[in-house]
Amino acid sequence: MAAETEKDRRGAGGAPPPPAVEMRGIVKRFPGVLANDQVDFAAAAGEVHSLLGENGAGKSTLSNILTGLYRPDAGEILLDGRPMQFHSPRDALDARIFMVHQHFRLVEPFTVAENVVLGDHRGEGRTFRLRHRARPCGSSRSASSSVSRS
Numbered sequence: 001m002a003a004e005t006e007k008d009r010r011g012a013g014g015a016p017p018p019p020a021v022e023m024r025g026i027v028k029r030f031p032g033v034l035a036n037d038q039v040d041f042a043a044a045a046g047e048v049h050s051l052l053g054e055n056g057a058g059k060s061t062l063s064n065i066l067t068g069l070y071r072p073d074a075g076e077i078l079l080d081g082r083p084m085q086f087h088s089p090r091d092a093l094d095a096r097i098f099m100v101h102q103h104f105r106l107v108e109p110f111t112v113a114e115n116v117v118l119g120d121h122r123g124e125g126r127t128f129r130l131r132h133r134a135r136p137c138g139s140s141r142s143a144s145s146s147v148s149r150s
Helices: 059-066 089-094 112-118
Strands: 021-030 033-043 074-079 082-084 128-132 145-149
Touching: 021 059, 033 059
Parallel strands: none
Antiparallel strands: 021 033, 021 074, 074 082, 128 145
16 A cells, blocks of 8 residues: 555645644643743654753653643643543553653663664554664674564
């Protein structure tokens, strides 16, 4: 089956499709801290985004709201134009929202490929083969990994 194109996703009259994920006016407060202040974010299907900012800028808080770990104090989340409320991480997973958390104590250090596989919950139970091409430290060759689905 051919991959869906932008033209295929367009609505009536050729209007652009709604963002796959949209966060509007997100506010999150903690005691003495305004972590997110009217944050807007949108991503179309197939786009890859990164959130950059200093420590304490609210990046993790925003991600935790999108994945159901935190509830926003104000604002809304839309998936394909439909409002959603996540009461738990399971709600977000069921809506196909996944995140690989950045924390050194969750798992042993993983390669980029292993982290991508870790965050892929679609069709739980699938297997992946990781082919390592890493060389020991001090080797003159670079290290890389590749992922193939079995």
